[in-house]
Amino acid sequence: MTAQLFVVTLVLTSGTVVAQTAPANPPQKDQTTAQTATTRQAGANSATELPQMKTSAYKGVLVDMSCAAGTTSTAGSASAEAAPAKSTNRSAADSGSNCPVSASSSNIGMKLDDGRTVRFDLVGSQRAADALKNDKRWSKNLADGKPIRAKAIGALNGDKLIVASIQ
Numbered sequence: 001m002t003a004q005l006f007v008v009t010l011v012l013t014s015g016t017v018v019a020q021t022a023p024a025n026p027p028q029k030d031q032t033t034a035q036t037a038t039t040r041q042a043g044a045n046s047a048t049e050l051p052q053m054k055t056s057a058y059k060g061v062l063v064d065m066s067c068a069a070g071t072t073s074t075a076g077s078a079s080a081e082a083a084p085a086k087s088t089n090r091s092a093a094d095s096g097s098n099c100p101v102s103a104s105s106s107n108i109g110m111k112l113d114d115g116r117t118v119r120f121d122l123v124g125s126q127r128a129a130d131a132l133k134n135d136k137r138w139s140k141n142l143a144d145g146k147p148i149r150a151k152a153i154g155a156l157n158g159d160k161l162i163v164a165s166i167q
Contacts, residue, residue, distance in 0.1 A: 053155035055164060058112055062128060062148040065109040065119045067099030099118055101148055103139075108153060110161065118156065124163025128152075131166055 101108055108128040109119040120128060128150070132138050138148050154163040 010161065028096050046124075053157060053162070055153060055155050058110065058118070058154065058156070059159060060110040060150065060152075062150050063109050063111050064099040064101050064105040064107065064119065066105070066107040068146045092097040100145075101128075101132065101142075103142055105129065105132070111151065118158075118161045120152070121160055121162045124154065124161060125165055126154065127166050151152040 106125060106129060107119070107124045109117060111117045131150075132142065132148070141148055149167045150162050152161060153165045153167075154161050156162075
């Protein structure tokens with residue numbers, strides 16, 4: 001009986017030892033899958049990660065960018081009176097200054113105080129159009145044919161201003 005007890009104990013002990021040791025050749029598929037997932041995750045982060053853009057305040061005069069893209073000579077006489085007195089003759093890229101914003105403008109941009117003309121993103125154009133309709137001071141200036149001076153908070157990406165708010 002002692003021999004049988006010894007054999008059972010030996011079998012259980014060796015089974016426990018074998019079950020707890022790592023296999024000599026771990027499966028390569030698990031390591032490859034883990035490495036591929038890590039590589040995919042790192043690649044996805046760098047591919048979808050956007051560059052950091054700094055939000056700033058931009059001041060200037062609102063302009064109609066659809067007019068600026070089209071003919072600039074038709075609006076020249078009306079907007080010459082509406083243009084600020086301090087404006088100087090700039091390059092053709094600043095042709096947006098010849099197109100004052102109106103209540104029906106849908107593609108809005110801004111001629112910045114430094115002379116550059118930037119276009120608003122789609123949301124920014126909508127926010128500016130809403131403000132043109134709802135802001136009494138801007139509505140009065142529109143009716144009087146005066147330029148609309150505004151302050152836009154957003155991030156500049158090339159020649160496009162991604163507008164967070166407009167005042």
